[in-house]
Amino acid sequence: MPEGVPNPENKVYKLIKSLYGLKQASRQWFARLNSELEKQGFVQSKNDYSLFINGYLNDMCIAAVYVDDIILTWPNFALIVSLKQHLHQVFSIKDLGALSFFLGIEVSRLSSRIILSQRKFTKELLSYCSLDLSKTAKIPLPLNLKLLAEDGDFYHDPSQYRCLVGKLNFLTHTRPDLSFAVQTLSQFLHAPKTHHFQALHHLLRYVASTADQGIMLQASTQLTLQGYSDSDWAACPNTRKSVTGYVMLLGNSPIYWKSKKQSTIYKSSSEAEYRAMAAAASELTWRSHQSNSSEAQL
Incomplete structure (x- = not known):
């Protein structure tokens, strides 16, 4: 309580607006943003509450929201500029320009194509694992590999196995070729054996040799x-x-x-x-x- 307030022990603060870090702050922020977007003619998708749509077909504006990160797309660039100026007046936003990086996914443009990749995350993953990845692998898992749950000795560091498989699971957002291998290795998170980690090591060598791969979205x-x-x-x-x-x-x-x-x-x-x-x-x-x-x- 500020100095000079009489009987401070009997006084409490009344918040005029939500403060960052409070339990309800994120909810209040989303409600405020939702209200402002609705004023601009956006409709919240009933399939994905973080997606807002304004317009129809060839004149459709889409706003994808993740907490306080927003992606805007619209055929009319002038309308995007106008919307960003309005949001800046209301919320004092930071304009990062054309989309290049969002939620760990890198966005590259080639004429009528967009490439989504996770090269930065892949390099961090490979440096974290501290394994010898010099020998490349051409496929995610060896051919005819059969991983048994009970045979073999327990791996000495199961937390490392779980952490690496979890990181690889995040990498499947732009790497469909890893999906089968990751779901196979995920079956042994509770008690990984030595041969399970050897298969994981093989997968990491494959990732190291294909670190620049991603998915391509074509017009x-x-x-x-x-x-x-x-x-x-x-x-x-x-x-x-x-x-x-x-x-x-x-x-x-x-x-x-x-x-x-x-x-x-x-x-x-x-x-x-x-x-x-x-x-x-x-x-x-x-x-x-x-x-x-x-x-x-x-």
Whole structure:
């Protein structure tokens, strides 16, 4: 309590506005930003509450929000400048210019293509692991590798194994080629063995030799949603379950991918393939519904 206030022991502070660091600060900030964007004609997506849309089709402005980081995209550059000036007057924002780095993902532009990669994160990961990665690997895991849960000696530093697999899991945001290997190694986080870490070491050598890889988003006149699925059959030596893998494309650009062990043991490869196809079809249906509902909001 400031000096000079009579009877300070019987006084309390009343906050005029939320203070940074308080429990409700982030909620209050998002509510304030939401209110201001709605005043500018934006509609909050019901599929993703961090996404705001203004306009329709060829004149659509999209605002993607993560706490206090905002991405704006609009065909009309002048309107983007006007919106940023308004937000600056209200919130005193910092304009970082064209998008180049967001949430650990680097953005590069080549004519009608955009490349998303995590080169900076990859270099930090490789320097953190402190392993000899001079010998390159051409594939994520050795061919015909069978990792057993019970055989072999326990790895002496399980926390290192868990940390590295967790970092690699974050890397799959722009590296679909790592999805199957990461989901395989993630099965042994509770009790990693020496041969599990050897497989992890092989994967890190592959990452080191492909550190600049990412995903490419291409402009397309026909944004059709399509998917491809596949499955092995009883490939897991511990459970005899199959693994489903699929990728979703919007036009020619990958937007979603997954590698996951199936919940049921199937007696034939046909059953496993149908299960993978059903999972991919369900994902396509849901994402198609998301797209249609977003248009319906406008």
